[in-house]
Amino acid sequence: MNSADRSLALVLVSHGGMARVRLADGTAVLARATGRELQFACGDQVHCNYDARHDQWQLDAIAPRRSALYRTNARGRPELVAANLDCLAVVLAPLPEPDLFVVDRYLAAAHSAGLTALLLANKADLEFSPGVRAELAAYTAAGCELLSCCAQSGAGLTALKARLQNQRSMLVGQSGVGKSSLLRALVPGADAAVGELLKGDEGRHTTSVSCLHDLPGGGALIDSPGVRDFAPALEYLDARTLGFAEVALLAPRCRFADCAHLQEPDCAVRAAVDEGSMSARRYESYRRLYRLHQQLRARAPRGRRKS
Ligand SMILES: Nc1nc2c(ncn2[C@@H]2O[C@H](COP(=O)(O)OP(=O)(O)O)[C@@H](O)[C@H]2O)c(=O)[nH]1
Ligand SMILES: [Mg+2]
Ligand SMILES: [Zn+2]
Structure with missing residues (x-):
């Protein structure tokens, strides 16, 4: 190995210590992480070396992330989902019935990671229930961007393309909402690309890993496996607002600077819920996340506590 082999590569797919990376010269190769403690994900910029003796690319360092x-994984530990994203596109549809608490937790994670968030209401050929429609209106009233589209008919896709152009975005959301359909509609040849990315890795299902794709005209789109639930990594959540945009806006008007917006007197958040300008369901969502946050802090060893 010599230092001339050293180049910055982009992680297109990552799983279990392996990554399909795109080298500086544009070729995609499979690389094995040299250290078990290296945590990398789709979108990471990494240093790779070719190990001629083993005829194997090695991934041995990760460049600083923007x-x-x-998320919190099944063992309760923070796990990197994606790196160097600009935008998180949370996809939902009339079918399957949206779990808006999952949507809220994605939005909270996006907000806390400094990403812009986009609600993508797919399957515009179907109708949302009146209850969900009211909640969607509450999201936009709270300043959340909402785009309606239809992967099947193509409606709304021109606006979506323009919105995603020159950004790196990730499609997330429940299984079956149409993430992969949207990807296919936006990235010609995406299916073939996924097959190519997972080549030599037959055990992998295209539906169980995230894959990064270039958008025609600039930018990138990451498709992610469908989930039933999503828990943000609580140690990365903004402790004051838990990533709730309404709370961030209202909190400066609470009487106490450290108001948790639960029982405190003169709380602007509770006042907004009482008068109907903040969605009661969003507030309930905030309270659930707050309880989870408290439980985690109580359990966390001191060194891991943040704020
Ligand atoms: N009616 C309707 N069905 C759609 C639309 N987009 C995707 N689907 C269907 O929804 C199902 C799930 O789509 P898929 O892209 O696999 O969802 P994912 O799990 O989020 O990746 C498939 O049967 C798609 O054909 C749409 O705009 N309208
Ligand atoms: Mg999919
Ligand atoms: Zn308050």
């Missing part, structure tokens, strides 16, 4: 999206 953003990092984390």
Whole structure:
């Protein structure tokens, strides 16, 4: 190995210590992480070396990230979902029935990671229930961007393309909402690309890993596996607002600077809920996340506590 082999590569797919990376010269190769403690994900810029003796590319360092999206994994540990994203596109549809608490937790994670968030209401050929429609209106009233589209008919896709252009975005959301359909509609040849990316890795299902794709005209789009639930990594959540945009706006008007917006007197957040200008369901969502946050802080060893 010599230092001339050293080049910055982009992680297109990552799983279990392996990554399909795109080298500086544009070729995609499979690389194995040299250290078990290296945590990398789709979108990471990494240093790779070719190990001629083993005929194997090695991934041995990760370049500093401009953003990092984390979740809590099944063992309760923070896990990197994607790196260097600009935008998180949370996809929902009339079918399957949206779980808006999951949507809220994605938005909270995006907000806390400094990403812009976009609600993508797909399957515009179907109708949302009146209850969900009211909640969607509450999201936009709270300043959340909402785009309606239809992967099937193509409606709304021109506006969506323009919105995603020159950005790196990730499609997330429940299984079956149409993430992969949207990807296919926006990235010609995406299916073939996924097959190519997972080549030599037959055990992998295209539906179980995130894949980064170039958008025609600039930017990139990451498709992600469908989820039933999503928990942000609580240690990366903004402790004051838990990533709730309404709370961030209202909190400066609370009487106490450290108001948790639960029982405190003169709380601007509770006042907004009482008068109907903040969605009661969003507030309930905030309270659930707050409880989770408290539980985690109580359990966390001191060194891991943040704020
Ligand atoms: N009616 C309707 N069905 C759609 C639309 N987009 C995707 N679907 C269907 O929804 C199902 C799930 O789509 P898929 O892209 O696999 O969802 P994912 O799990 O989020 O990746 C498939 O049967 C798609 O054909 C749409 O705009 N309208
Ligand atoms: Mg999919
Ligand atoms: Zn308050």
